[in-house]
Structure formats: structure tokens, C-alpha cells
Amino acid sequence: MDPLKRLVKQLSRLPGIGERTATRLAFYILRAPESYAEQLAASIQEVKTKLKQCGSCAMLTEADPCAFCTDARRDETVIMVVAQPQDVLAIDRGGGFRGRYHVLHGLLSPLDGIGPNDLKLKPLLTRLEGVDEVILATSPNVEGDATALYLAGLLKPLGVQISRIASGVPIGGELEYADGVTLSRAIEGRHHTPRLTHRRERRHPKRRVPAK
Amino acid sequence: MSVAGEGEVTHAWLARSVDYGEADRVVTLLTESRGRLSALARGARRSRKRFGGALSLFVEGNARLRRGRGDLFLLESFESVRDLAPPISADLIKVTHGSYVLELARELWPPEQREPELYALLSEALEVIAGSAPSALTLRAYELRLLGILGFAPVVDRCARCNAPAFHEAVSDVTRTREPWAFSVAAGGALCPRCGPTDRRLSAEAQRALSVLVASPLLAAAAEKMNGSLRRDLRDLLHSVLRHHLGKTLKSWDFIAQLAQA
Numbered sequence: 001m002d003p004l005k006r007l008v009k010q011l012s013r014l015p016g017i018g019e020r021t022a023t024r025l026a027f028y029i030l031r032a033p034e035s036y037a038e039q040l041a042a043s044i045q046e047v048k049t050k051l052k053q054c055g056s057c058a059m060l061t062e063a064d065p066c067a068f069c070t071d072a073r074r075d076e077t078v079i080m081v082v083a084q085p086q087d088v089l090a091i092d093r094g095g096g097f098r099g100r101y102h103v104l105h106g107l108l109s110p111l112d113g114i115g116p117n118d119l120k121l122k123p124l125l126t127r128l129e130g131v132d133e134v135i136l137a138t139s140p141n142v143e144g145d146a147t148a149l150y151l152a153g154l155l156k157p158l159g160v161q162i163s164r165i166a167s168g169v170p171i172g173g174e175l176e177y178a179d180g181v182t183l184s185r186a187i188e189g190r191h192h193t194p195r196l197t198h199r200r201e202r203r204h205p206k207r208r209v210p211a212k
Numbered sequence: 213m214s215v216a217g218e219g220e221v222t223h224a225w226l227a228r229s230v231d232y233g234e235a236d237r238v239v240t241l242l243t244e245s246r247g248r249l250s251a252l253a254r255g256a257r258r259s260r261k262r263f264g265g266a267l268s269l270f271v272e273g274n275a276r277l278r279r280g281r282g283d284l285f286l287l288e289s290f291e292s293v294r295d296l297a298p299p300i301s302a303d304l305i306k307v308t309h310g311s312y313v314l315e316l317a318r319e320l321w322p323p324e325q326r327e328p329e330l331y332a333l334l335s336e337a338l339e340v341i342a343g344s345a346p347s348a349l350t351l352r353a354y355e356l357r358l359l360g361i362l363g364f365a366p367v368v369d370r371c372a373r374c375n376a377p378a379f380h381e382a383v384s385d386v387t388r389t390r391e392p393w394a395f396s397v398a399a400g401g402a403l404c405p406r407c408g409p410t411d412r413r414l415s416a417e418a419q420r421a422l423s424v425l426v427a428s429p430l431l432a433a434a435a436e437k438m439n440g441s442l443r444r445d446l447r448d449l450l451h452s453v454l455r456h457h458l459g460k461t462l463k464s465w466d467f468i469a470q471l472a473q474a
Contacts, residue, residue, distance in 0.1 A: 018233035108304075110311035111228065111269075113463030115470030142269040145301040153304070179264025180292050181271060188298065 004030065056127060058103040058120040060085045068092075068101050075099040077132040081124065081151060083107050083139065091137065099135075102127075107143040108150055116150065125154070133161040140167035140185065219288060222246060224275040225334060226267060226290075227318040231257065239267065239287060240318055241275055244331045248321040251277060251285035266292040270300045270310055270338060283323075294335075296342040305346040308471065312464035313337045313354060319458055320362055330361050340430045348443055349425065353433035355450045356426045364457050366450075367401030368422040376404040378419055393419060395449055397456045412452070418445045 004026055012022035029037055053059070054066035061067070068074065068088070078099030082088055088101045104119045128134075134155055138144035152162050168186025169178050178186070227248070228240035237256040242248055256263050266273050267287075272294040280286040300306045317334050321327065337354045344350075359365045370377045371393075378393065392415065394408030395401065402414055421442060425433055438446075455461060 015231060016234050021234060108467075110308050110464045110467040111315055113466045115467045116474040117470050142297060142301050142307060146304055146307040149302070149304045149307075179266055181265035181268065181295055181297070184295065184298070185265065 053103075053105075053120075056123065057101050058105060058123055059088055059101060060103075073098070077130060078135065079124070079127070079131055079133075080135040080137050082137050083144070083147070087137065097135075104138075104147065107138060108147045109143045110146075119147070121151075121154070124151075125158075128155070128158055128160055131160055133163060135163050135165065137165045140165075219276050219278040220245065221274050221276050223272060223293065223331070224290075225272055225314065225338070226269055227314045229256075229267070237267075238284070241287070242314070242317055242321060242331065242334060243275060243277075244328065245326060246277070247325040247327055247330075248318060248323050249277075249285055250283065251275075251287040252280060253287040253290070256287075262288075263290050266290050266295075268297055269314065270297040270342070271295050272335065272338075296338055299342040300338075303346065304471070306341050308464065308468055309341045309346050309351060310338055312351060312462070312468070313341065315462050315464045316355065316358060316454070319462065320358060320364075320454075327361065330358065333357055333361065336430055340434070344431065344434060347434035348447065349433045349436055349438065350430050352443075352446050352450060353425045353428050353430050355454060356422065357430075359453065359457075360426065364453070365426065366395075366397075366422070366453050368419055368426065370402070371404035371407050372396070372399045372401035373403055373407040376406070378402060378404075378423075392416075397452050412449070414449070415445065417442055418449065421446055422449075 007026045007029065008019065008022045011017055011025050012019045014022075017025070029040065050062050051060045052062075052064060054061045054064055054069055056065045056069045059066045059068055075098055078097075079102050080091065080097055080099055081102045081104060082091065083104050083106060085103055085105075088103060091097055091101075102120075102124045104121070104124075106114055106119050108114060108116065108119070134151075136148040136151055138147045148164055152164075155162055166189050168182060168189055169175060175183070222243045222245040224241040224243040226239055227242050230238045232238045232252065235255050235258040237253045238250060239253050239256070240248065240250050253263060253267060256267060265271075267290045271292050273290040273292050275290050276288040278286045278288055296310075300310045313334065317330065321330060333354065337350065340350055356365065366372075368378070391405035392409070392413050393405065394403040395412045395414040396403050396408070399407075402419055403409070421436070421438055424436060425446075428436070451465065
């Protein structure tokens with residue numbers, strides 16, 4: 001097999017890469033300067049040799065403990081549990097969470113034979129001292145829900161508050177295009193909006209507004 | 213109806229989903245009109261309009277299929293007609309039982325073989341799992357009926373070799389005795405004391421329980437009174453039959469074992 005075919009074959013093994021995209025990428029690498037190919041090869045080797053799992057949260061990191069675990073500005077009383085390292089990056093990019101993380105490296109899946117022993121559960125149980133809340137941020141599908149249920153059962157006796165991320169209609173999405181299953185989930189997980197305050201009540205908070 | 217032209221719509225349950233290429237999925241569907249088949253769901257990981265949340269475990273959908281290249285169908289759309297995911301996903305044991313029911317049907321169902329009775333049994337099993345307290349006896353009754361539909365049902369009411377009836381209908385001197393019956397997977401069921409013994413003994417209690425479960429609706433099976441030891445005997449016996457026909461163990465069995473240890 002010639003080197004180009006070998007490269008296409010290796011690239012097409014990557015998740016989300018079909019043969020056509022692999023061919024396009026291979027030709028890009030072929031036409032790029034030699035230094036780029038060297039850097040790419042070195043980077044691939046580096047992630048395999050230098051990255052390891054953080055001993056505390058199981059996030060992939062060069063230094064143990066990782067930057068998320070050593071950042072003093074993060075709230076250490078809240079832990080968000082996710083399935084994969086890329087979920088940490090996605091949530092952190094959003095900027096809406098400033099607590100600690102815990103990566104399970106998988107989800108419970110009876111159909112794939114992935115059971116509790118295959119997940120990073122023990123390190124989570126050993127870092128709950130001083131933790132007030134554990135947020136279960138697994139995907140809203142059968143495997144994600146099953147994992148959240150299992151974790152809730154495991155953590156509840158330890159006296160920590162457990163919450164689950166919401167699911168339903170995405171921000172910016174249109175209801176008419178949402179499918180029935182997503183809409184049902186959104187309705188099921190609805191929450192009450194805060195009561196609108198009467199103008200007079202705002203001016204005189206202690207005075208009761210007479211009922212009409 | 214041919215699926216080459218305008219496509220065909222059939223009721224289906226999703227039994228497996230594997231990511232493929234950039235944004236696609238290859239799904240295994242258990243369908244009402246075409247049995248078990250594999251289909252390419254183009255853009256399933258990206259397109260919200262075409263599949264949304266419907267292409268999911270424990271959701272029965274109207275699958276629009278078109279014949280693709282080779283054995284693979286093209287799944288054009290999948291619209292939910294019965295969503296059992298919320299009640300099943302709310303209980304880990306139900307998720308385990310539901311997954312097992314799907315995996316067993318997926319593994320035993322020959323490809324593209326129309327089996328309306330099997331489809332109805334699968335739907336009944338998922339409905340019972342979703343709507344009632346989880347019971348291992350529902351799974352045992354499901355296993356027996358599934359094996360029966362596919363022609364693999366173990367013979368339990370008589371000797372699989374000499375046809376000597378079990379229980380009170382015994383006609384020969386041998387079967388009237390108190391000697392224990394045996395069970396042989398290779399022989400296809402119970403063996404009377406004359407034709408046995410084999411390495412696996414079959415208690416009269418287990419033999420009677422199998423006869424009850426094989427004729428029992430799945431919902432009624434859960435209500436049968438059977439002690440833990442008998443339940444374990446029935447599970448081990450039926451799993452040995454299933455292992456014989458499958459030629460392997462099921463992933464759900466490993467999961468159930470891990471869950472029991474955890």
C-alpha cells in the first residue's frame with residue numbers, strides 16, 4: 001500500500017471522518033510544508049505520551065492535579081459530573097459554570113455491556129467532603145439518564161444535594177420545528193416563572209396589594 | 213410493497229445505533245413489516261428536523277425506509293408513535309430489562325424476516341416493562357415465548373426424547389416414580405428419568421413453573437409467586453438454552469451481573 005493510501009486509511013479511522021474527508025485531509029497534509037507534517041506528527045505523539053488522567057477529576061491533563069482542580073477561583077463545593085473530557089471543554093466554553101468537574105469516561109449502557117465497573121466512579125466518591133451539590137450533566141438520552149439515575153442512587157445516602165441538567169427546546173430554536181419527543185421532555189421539565197411583582201408592591205413592599 | 217421506489221413506512225423499534233462517518237448513524241431496526249434490518253440514518257447526529265429525539269431506544273416510530281446499496285436501507289425519517297423512553301428511563305432496572313428485551317430480539321431475529329408475532333411480543337414486553345414494576349419473571353416469559361415463535365422452545369411438559377408426559381399425566385411406570393427429571397439443551401428440553409440423566413437436573417417445581425410461564429401473558433407472569441432459588445434456576449436454565457442458540461453471551465447479561473455486584 002502506498003503512503004498516501006495508508007494515510008487516508010488511518011485518517012478515516014477517526015470518528016466523524018469518512019473516506020472522502022480523509023482523502024481531502026491527506027492531500028492537504030501532502031501539499032503543506034514539511035514542517036507542518038512534522039508538527040502534526042509530533043502533536044499526535046505528544047497527546048499519547050504526555051496526557052494522563054487527573055488523579056482527582058479524571059480530566060485529561062499534562063499536570064496532575066489538573067488546572068480545573070487547582071484553580072482557587074473555582075467553587076469547590078459544586079461538582080459537575082460529565083461523560084467525556086470534551087464535555088468539560090464544551091461546558092467551560094459556555095462560561096455558565098465555575099465549579100469543579102468529574103469525568104466518568106463513559107456512560108452506563110446495557111446494550112454495549114458498559115457497567116458501573118467501567119466508569120470512573122470511585123474517585124468521585126472519595127472527593128465529596130465539603131461538597132454541597134453534585135450536578136449530573138450526562139446527555140439526555142437513555143444511557144445518560146440511566147447513568148444519572150445510578151449516580152443519584154449512589155450519592156443520595158452520602159447526604160449531598162443532587163441535581164440534573166435541564167433538557168428540552170434549545171435556545172433560539174422554534175417550537176414548530178421541535179419533534180414530539182423533545183417537546184414532551186420540555187413540558188415535563190417545565191418550571192414556574194417568578195410571579196410578576198405589582199408596581200405598587202414594588203414601591204411599598206410591606207403593604208399588601210388588595211385582591212381584585 | 214417495494215421499498216425501491218417511493219419507500220415504505222413501517223412501525224419500528226431502534227435496537228442499536230452506531231456512529232458512522234461525519235454525521236451519520238447506522239441503526240438496527242426491528243420492524244413490523246420487514247423484521248430486523250440495518251439502515252443508514254444520514255445526518256442523524258446533525259439533523260434535528262428529520263429525526264429529532266425520536267430515533268432513540270424505547271421509542272416506537274414510523275420509519276420511512278428506502279432500499280440502499282447492498283443490504284443497507286436508507287432511513288429517511290422516523291416519527292414517534294409510542295414513546296416509552298420516559299417511564300423506562302426513570303428506573304435503572306427497567307432500562308436494563310428493556311435493553312435486554314431489545315438485545316435478545318435483535319440477536320435471535322433472522323435478518324429481513326417478517327415476524328408480526330415477534331414484533332407484537334417485543335412491543336408487549338416493552339409496554340409491560342414501562343407500565344409495571346420490573347420483574348425477572350416477565351423476562352423469563354418473554355424468553356420462552358420468543359424461543360417458541362422462532363421454533364426453539366424447550367419441551368417442558370413431556371420428555372424431549374421419548375414423549376413421556378410429565379406431571380400427573382404420566383403413563384409409564386418410569387415417569388410415575390419420584391426420580392428426578394433432567395434438562396438437556398442439546399436434546400431440546402426435559403428428559404424423563406429413563407432418557408436422562410444429564411448434568412443438569414430439572415426439579416418438578418421448575419418444570420411446572422416453565423409450563424406456567426410459557427402460556428402466560430407477560431403482565432400475568434410478573435404476578436406469579438416463585439421464590440428466589442426457583443427464579444435463579446429458571447434464569448440459568450433459559451440462559452443456557454439461549455446461549456446454545458446464540459453461540460455467545462449477551463452484553464446485557466454482563467451488565468446485569470455488574471449491577472448486581474455494585
